[in-house]
Amino acid sequence: MFKLMLMRGIVVVFTLALALWYDVALADNVQHHFLVMFGSGFVIFILLQWWALHRWVGTIFRLFLELFADVLLVSTLIFITGGFHSPFILLLGLVIVVAGTQANALIAMSIAVSACIAYLTCIYAYAWWQMEPLQADSTLSLLLQISVMMLIGGIMAAISNYQSGLQKESRRAVLQHRQLQKVHSRLLASMNEGVMVLGKDLSIQDSNDAARQILKFKDNVSDMTIHDIWPISPQLVHFLESGSHEFFKSEWHIQDNVYLISARMLPEGESFAYWLLTLVDISELRSLESQLLEQEKLALMGRMAAMLAHEFRNPMQTIAQAVDLFGKVDETQTQEVRRIVKEEIARLNHLVGDMLDFSRPLRPEPTQTNMVDLVDSALQRVDMEQNLQLRSKVEWKSMMIDGHHFRLVLDNLLRNAVQASPEPGTIRVVLKKIGDHHWQLIVEDEGGGIPEEFREKIFEPFATKRPGGTGIGMATVWQACRANGWDIDIANTSRGAKILVTGED
Structure with a gap:
């Protein structure tokens, strides 16, 4: 609407300039007074419409009334300034063009028909007032002008119809984009997994609530980089700085929680959206795995105890027999007995070490x-x-x-x-x-x-x-x-x- 008012303002300036030129050439005092009154009223009318625009914005009916009022004013100006010979006939075509820019084919055609009717009325009214009937050549020129106005109206209606279709598609696309943004926001907010989008410089461009809770940040992290998050995984930082196109996945331990952190480069990533990071809490899964492993270990420890009892019996019997031989054999045999004892003790030490390594939680x-x-x-x-x-x-x-x-x-x-x-x-x-x-x-x-x-x-x-x-x-x-x-x-x-x-x- 403001664009329309701007175009109409240009028309006002152009009209007043023509009126000033025509006023100098006028010899009829009656027409002179009519022209002065019309110019003043025209300016006042435009100002009233500008004031009304700020109070009642944008209905099609108000738009039609404004343009129809312009048609009446221009027709009156044509009547005052000489009818068929008026220099302001071009303004009617300009009003039709302005109507065609409003993306409404009905308004464009309505204004074109109204302009033709108003133009015919003012021409025949002026001829009646002057008591000079139109000549045949003037009538032919009049019909040609009306045909041109209708042609302009049809062309502008077609342009308006096309422009209206584009605007509808644009509004539909904007509405769909807003709906997708709402769905995107709701989806991220409802996820238990943390999601972050990083720029090429590793600055945090976007994140959901779950990511901020995992990272213990109460405020928005959009003004931070990945280096400001502590204690972030050093392997992840190294992967991101390398700019690799591979898929990264690693476990990240924060206090008593375990998170599966993954990162990948976004396809055709821009500098502001280059990396996608996800954080999944797998603490419960790892806890269940640990409990299951402990249960398996308990069962294995029972088997191991029975096995160790059997494995300990032979070395212990060998060591006991060797101890009995000390003092009963000569020095050479004593050295051999000591070697056997050392081997059996080393064997027992290996058995105990293996059992401890296997039973120790990792x-x-x-x-x-x-x-x-x-x-x-x-x-x-x-x-x-x-x-x-x-x-x-x-x-x-x-x-x-x-x-x-x-x-x-x-x-x-x-x-x-x-x-x-x-x-x-x-x-x-x-x-x-x-x-x-x-x-x-x-x-x-x-x-x-x-x-x-x-x-x-x-x-x-x-x-x-x-x-x-x-x-x-x-x-x-x-x-x-x-x-x-x-x-x-x-x-x-x-x-x-x-x-x-x-x-x-």
């Missing part, structure tokens, strides 16, 4: 760990009396990992490799990179490999093919890998077994 606490020192320390403490060689290669110098759990896995794998390898032989330990965020530990021996039928149950407690073995070591390895989210796989080479442990930094 809660990962990742820290930045020097992997070169960790692997070297594990290799130096290998209890090896056979003629074997240990070779190692460490490609990943430092990792964010639970070093104690990694050492527990490596110690058990090395012990099994040593016990399985014949003399002379070689045991290889490799820690290598896989991509940008994954590592793989490989322990390879020359013990002939693991039978296919035994692979499926090798990680079960008490499953062993070695005489004197307890079957607890590999079960402990599997338990540590499961607690840390590592994958473990077994393969056979031409010489022996290869154990592969894969994890994420």
Whole structure:
């Protein structure tokens, strides 16, 4: 509507300019007085319409009345200024064009018809007033002008109809967009999972209530970056800063709660919406898993107690007999008895150590760990009396990992490799990179490999093919890998077994 008033204001200025020019050329005093009165009334009428616009905004009926009033005023101006010879006839066409810009075909055609009727009325009224009937050529010109006005009205009606369709589509799209925004807001508010959208600079662009509750923020976090959230996962920060197109998933421990945090790059992400982060509370799931694991452990501990009672009997009998022999044999035999006692005590120590490792609850606490020192320390403490060689290669110098759990896995794998390898032989330990965020530990021996039928149950407690073995070591390895989210796989080479442990930094 304000656009319409602006266009009408331009028409007023143009009309007054023409009226001033025509007033100078007028010789008839009666027409002069009529023109002055009309100009003053025209300005006052426009001002009244401008005032009314601020009080009654925007009905189609009011729009029609304004434009129809313009038609009447312009027709009156044509009548005063000479009828058929008036210079203001062009203004009627301009009013029709203005009506066609209002996106309403009915108004455009109505104003065009009204303009034609008003124009015919003022022309014939002026001829009657002057007592000069229209000539044939004037009548023909009049019909041509009316035809042009109707043509302009039809064209503007078609344009209005098209513009009206575009406006309806635009309003429908805007309404649909607002409805989708409401649904989006309600959906995010109703989710128990935390959702955050990050920009390319890792600034937080949007987040739902669940995310703010998880992060313990009462206010809006839209003016913060991911670095301002503490204690955010260091692995996540490293992944986001790397700009990787892969999918990131990791567990995040906050006090007594455990969250599964995932991140992915949005498809065709803009700088303000580049990353999508989700936070899912899996504390209850991990608690149930822990309870189930504890129940399984209790059942296994019963079996282990019976097994240990049996395994302890033979070494204890051997030690008791050896003690009885002290003082009854010579020095050479005494040394042999001492060696046997030491072996049996070491065997008992291994049994107790395996049982403690397996029964101890594992809660990962990742820290930045020097992997070169960790692997070297594990290799130096290998209890090896056979003629074997240990070779190692460490490609990943430092990792964010639970070093104690990694050492527990490596110690058990090395012990099994040593016990399985014949003399002379070689045991290889490799820690290598896989991509940008994954590592793989490989322990390879020359013990002939693991039978296919035994692979499926090798990680079960008490499953062993070695005489004197307890079957607890590999079960402990599997338990540590499961607690840390590592994958473990077994393969056979031409010489022996290869154990592969894969994890994420």
